[in-house]
Amino acid sequence: MAVDAIRKRRSIRKYEDREVTEEQITQVLEAARCAPSWKNQQTWQFLVVKDAEKRQEIADILEGNPARKGIAQAPVLIVVCADPALSGVENGKEYYMVDVGIVMDHIMLEAADMGLGTVFVGWYDEDRVRQALGVPDQFRIVGMTPLGYPAKEPKPIPRKELDELVHRETW
Numbered sequence: 001m002a003v004d005a006i007r008k009r010r011s012i013r014k015y016e017d018r019e020v021t022e023e024q025i026t027q028v029l030e031a032a033r034c035a036p037s038w039k040n041q042q043t044w045q046f047l048v049v050k051d052a053e054k055r056q057e058i059a060d061i062l063e064g065n066p067a068r069k070g071i072a073q074a075p076v077l078i079v080v081c082a083d084p085a086l087s088g089v090e091n092g093k094e095y096y097m098v099d100v101g102i103v104m105d106h107i108m109l110e111a112a113d114m115g116l117g118t119v120f121v122g123w124y125d126e127d128r129v130r131q132a133l134g135v136p137d138q139f140r141i142v143g144m145t146p147l148g149y150p151a152k153e154p155k156p157i158p159r160k161e162l163d164e165l166v167h168r169e170t171w
């Protein structure tokens with residue numbers, strides 16, 4: 001699955017008005033649950049929002065964010081939170097951010113494999129989202145994604161060439 005899904009995944013910001021089943025949501029969350037994490041602490045928590053008014057409220061908070069409309073359109077919003085106290089900090093690197101990055105990738109790739117769209121949304125007023133969703137203070141709201149059927153398949157966004165990125169033996 002992974003290789004095909006890696007190639008076909010795009011950030012989806014427009015969604016069809018079409019339901020996603022509980023089974024599909026569970027399949028995506030099961031993929032998330034398999035993600036590796038710092039000392040296997042699994043510091044993440046997932047908040048699934050289906051209520052249309054609540055999604056609209058979150059979309060309103062995200063004014064200016066290109067993913068905003070998709071949050072109101074897609075039938076499901078998955079919000080990924082993490083407890084930094086459960087995770088490690090080494091050399092100033094806070095690993096809960098890495099853990100959630102991996103979890104989000106599992107979500108996005110599993111969804112792509114199922115023909116569903118997602119987009120990692122990381123830019124928002126965290127305090128306002130916290131208040132709207134009742135997330136306890138101990139958790140950071142690291143990211144969220146709509147989950148639904150893509151209304152259109154966007155063109156691939158360019159990537160740097162490997163020769164700009166890869167060093168061998170020494171830098």
Ligand SMILES: Cc1cc2nc3c(=O)[nH]c(=O)nc-3n(C[C@H](O)[C@H](O)[C@H](O)COP(=O)(O)O)c2cc1C
Nearest residue numbers: 009010011012065066067119120121122123124157
């Ligand atoms: C950590 C992170 C945060 C992001 N935050 C947002 C966001 O707030 N809004 C948005 O529209 N896209 C967001 N994106 C999506 C990126 O813009 C997108 O992945 C990038 O442009 C490449 O496009 P592609 O995913 O279609 O390949 C985010 C992506 C990552 C990894």
